[in-house]
Amino acid sequence: MSLLTAGMPEIQLDNVEMRYRTEAADVLALHQVTLNIAKGEFVSLLGPSGCGKTTLLRLMADLLTPTGGNVTVAGKSAKEARLARKYGIVFQSPVLYDWRKVKHNITLPLEMMGVKKSVREEKALELLELVGLQGFADKYPWQLSGGMQQRVAIARALSMEPEILLMDEPFSALDEFTRERLNEELLSVWSKVRSTIVFVTHSIPESIFLSDRVFVLSPHPGRLSAVVDIPLPRPRTSGMRNSQQFYDLVSRIRGSFEGV
Amino acid sequence: MMEGSPATSLITTGNESLPAELETRTAQRFRKVPGPGLWLPLLAGMLFLAMWELQLFHRLFDLKKYQLPLPSAIYEALRDNFSLLLSYTGYTLAEAVLGMLIGSASGFVVALAATAWPRWGGGSLTLVAALNAVPIVALAPIMNLWFGDGIGSRAAIVTATTMAAMAINACKGMSAVDPLALDLMHSYAAGKKEVFRYLRIQNSLPYVFTALKINTTASMIGAIVGEFFFSSRGLGYLLSNSIKVAKMPLGWSCIVLAAVAGVLFYLIVERLEKVFIRWHSSRRA
Amino acid sequence: MRGQHILLRSRALPLVVWVMGLLAVWEGASWLLLHAAKVPLAQSKLPYVHEVAATLWKYSGTLLKEGGATFGNAGVGFLLGAAAGAGLAVLMSLSRTVERLAFPYAVASQMIPILGLAPIIYGIVRDEQVSRIIISGYITFFPVSLNMLRGLRSVDLPAVELMHSYAAKPWAVYWKLRLPASLPGLFSGLKIAAPLAVTGAILVELMGAQHGIGVIMLRNLYYGPSHTYMFWSTVVVGASLGMASYGLMSLIERLVSPWQPEFRPKGGAK
Missing domain, CATH: 1.10.3720.10 (MetI-like)
Known part of the structure; x- marks a missing residue:
């Protein structure tokens, strides 16, 4: 299905290798990873800790440079894509600046791009509404709960209207209930902005619920071990978590880890 | 109870974690095999001394040699008066150590009171912090009136200047206990005294040493500045007197020795900290 | 707002009592030194608080x-x-x-x-x-x-x-x-x-x-x-x-x- 929608892939990794050289040893963090992500697709990078999923995301973000292979983002090299501000990123922690009010945290990337102040403020209010935080514009980050802070971080990433949204375990620090609610909210936001999303997670249900496709990674060395299509219809509802199809997908992905 | 009032956070803010950080950073720098971290500052220091000796600064700022003596002259003064300087250093150091011990001990007592009875004891903490804002130079004549011009007067000045840092830091350490550890104590039906004995005092040790390190410097300053005005012995006395009679090199050699003594004093306290905190954590583990 | 006010009072009250108490003790000690103990230079060592306050005001x-x-x-x-x-x-x-x-x-x-x-x-x-x-x-x-x-x-x-x-x-x-x-x-x-x-x-x-x-x-x-x-x-x-x-x-x-x-x-x- 996803292959049909793909013209030119939005993100393309070709034989990517990542090697860390420490004094003690050479660590092969990623070995020969090749994958394509189509425009508008929602994919997850799933795996246990140490499988290199975060490294993979950082390579796409040009926060790391691969020691081998090619990373192409939006038809450019990863670095060019970063300089052209093609993606927004959300980290595991919200990384909000303490000294900025919520709305000014959201406008931070726009300031970088030289957007006019009135436009910025308007955009911030619009985004706050999108992530369900209207009325919190003039609060400081510490006045918000962890889940609300992460929503601000998502709004900030969306403020520059990126083609791509990179998310590195954004909800892993939150409790199960908040996480499931935010999963649904993320999908509803995505249905409006329709950007390409790459979502790193170590939760099998989360990856299934969110994604069109799940890339399963295994450790030592980090490599792509399976790609699983998620044929659940959209829009997805919380009820689907209890469907037989969902359970089957969970066991299928769990099965792909066996023998590792 | 205490964080809010401006005067109470007088010493703690910032300085508190500073020495610890400095220590690890310098340790990192110097433990390595001679790298640029060591020879670069050394080289710069030597270059500075050489420029000074060659009178570059004198030409630059239009200074005479009697205003800014050359390093060689300072060294000569140091060598010629070494035994006198050494005995004065001992005298000043004795004042500093004595005052610091009394000051830190009383500061600790204030902290105990402030933690045990937050509402009423907290006021004493604020007062001690206010005492700390009194310039040392204003304390000197008063202490001179009270304690004469002997060692007691400077010890009293140092006491007054070291009390606050200890009181504030120790109180912070005693208050910053893990709430769960406090609950555990309550589950043992421990009284106020037991909570202090088994939990709070232990917990305050790292903070106490932070205060002691701040106080080493403060005590040397207190002792020396105290000697400037009403004393017949000590480094501070010799320093201000040498300047008055234009014996600049001797004055500078006092500063050199004061610096050396100050650094040594600091390093000793730091060493003690390592010993005690190791004991502390091993006891806890 | 009201809560803050109470907090402020509860924090300030002990301090006010402390300062007042200290000044009272000071004044008393000063009197003792001057009249009871008859220490030389008593007023230089511990002057009357009210005299210092008067001087502060005057000058x-x-x-x-x-x-x-x-x-x-x-x-x-x-x-x-x-x-x-x-x-x-x-x-x-x-x-x-x-x-x-x-x-x-x-x-x-x-x-x-x-x-x-x-x-x-x-x-x-x-x-x-x-x-x-x-x-x-x-x-x-x-x-x-x-x-x-x-x-x-x-x-x-x-x-x-x-x-x-x-x-x-x-x-x-x-x-x-x-x-x-x-x-x-x-x-x-x-x-x-x-x-x-x-x-x-x-x-x-x-x-x-x-x-x-x-x-x-x-x-x-x-x-x-x-x-x-x-x-x-x-x-x-x-x-x-x-x-x-x-x-x-x-x-x-x-x-x-x-x-x-x-x-x-x-x-x-x-």
Whole structure:
């Protein structure tokens, strides 16, 4: 299905290798990873800790440079894509600046791009509404709960209207209930902005619920071990978590880890 | 109870974690095999001394040699008066150590009171912090009136200047206990005294040493500045007197020795900290 | 609003009681020394509080003027020293070489009795105005620089990576991230340095100057017991200058960086 929608892939990794050289040893963090992500697709990078999923995301973000292979983002090299501000990123922690009010945290990337102040403020209010935080514009980050802070971080990433949204375990620090609610909210936001999303997670249900496709990674060395299509219809509802199809997908992905 | 009032956070803010950080950073720098971290500052220091000796600064700022003596002259003064300087250093150091011990001990007592009875004891903490804002130079004549011009007067000045840092830091350490550890104590039906004995005092040790390190410097300053005005012995006395009679090199050699003594004093306290905190954590583990 | 008011009262009340109590004990002890123990120089050692207060009131004009001179000179030195210290901190955070050169000396300077340099600097400059400014500046320089550097370094990696992901220019990383993040460090340096700068300025005045609170302090000390109330008044003014300098820095800190964790109300949302 996803292959049909793909013209030119939005993100393309070709034989990517990542090697860390420490004094003690050479660590092969990623070995020969090749994958394509189509425009508008929602994919997850799933795996246990140490499988290199975060490294993979950082390579796409040009926060790391691969020691081998090619990373192409939006038809450019990863670095060019970063300089052209093609993606927004959300980290595991919200990384909000303490000294900025919520709305000014959201406008931070726009300031970088030289957007006019009135436009910025308007955009911030619009985004706050999108992530369900209207009325919190003039609060400081510490006045918000962890889940609300992460929503601000998502709004900030969306403020520059990126083609791509990179998310590195954004909800892993939150409790199960908040996480499931935010999963649904993320999908509803995505249905409006329709950007390409790459979502790193170590939760099998989360990856299934969110994604069109799940890339399963295994450790030592980090490599792509399976790609699983998620044929659940959209829009997805919380009820689907209890469907037989969902359970089957969970066991299928769990099965792909066996023998590792 | 205490964080809010401006005067109470007088010493703690910032300085508190500073020495610890400095220590690890310098340790990192110097433990390595001679790298640029060591020879670069050394080289710069030597270059500075050489420029000074060659009178570059004198030409630059239009200074005479009697205003800014050359390093060689300072060294000569140091060598010629070494035994006198050494005995004065001992005298000043004795004042500093004595005052610091009394000051830190009383500061600790204030902290105990402030933690045990937050509402009423907290006021004493604020007062001690206010005492700390009194310039040392204003304390000197008063202490001179009270304690004469002997060692007691400077010890009293140092006491007054070291009390606050200890009181504030120790109180912070005693208050910053893990709430769960406090609950555990309550589950043992421990009284106020037991909570202090088994939990709070232990917990305050790292903070106490932070205060002691701040106080080493403060005590040397207190002792020396105290000697400037009403004393017949000590480094501070010799320093201000040498300047008055234009014996600049001797004055500078006092500063050199004061610096050396100050650094040594600091390093000793730091060493003690390592010993005690190791004991502390091993006891806890 | 009402809760805050009660909190304020409950915090202020013990302090007021303490201060009042201390003053009462002082007054009593002073009476004892003078009339019961008949100690020589009793009023010089522990004067009546009401007499000192009366003198403070009577000579408030002079005291304010001289105190202002001290405060002004200390202030100029303090500002220069703080600016230079902050500058050095930025340089050290930018360049490893500068840091390696300056850092060990900055650390060592924290361990040596800097105020001891006052007579030396006065000896070199021989100008009260200039040496007051130099001493205050010098005392301010290192605490500000070390604390500011700590603040500049307190930025954690993800915050920098975020900037990197925006392809931010180096100046933007400083202006939007590192400098705001360093404000708490900068202010703790300033709060340490401010009372020290005042002390430094008074010290220079005691070594021979024409104006400043230290000058009348010394003068009244020499005049002997008859001027003891005036002497104690100058001590009170000196102490107030020290506390005022600290309070001023705290106030500015609250205005400039109200977002700091320590200013957050306790018991609120997280």
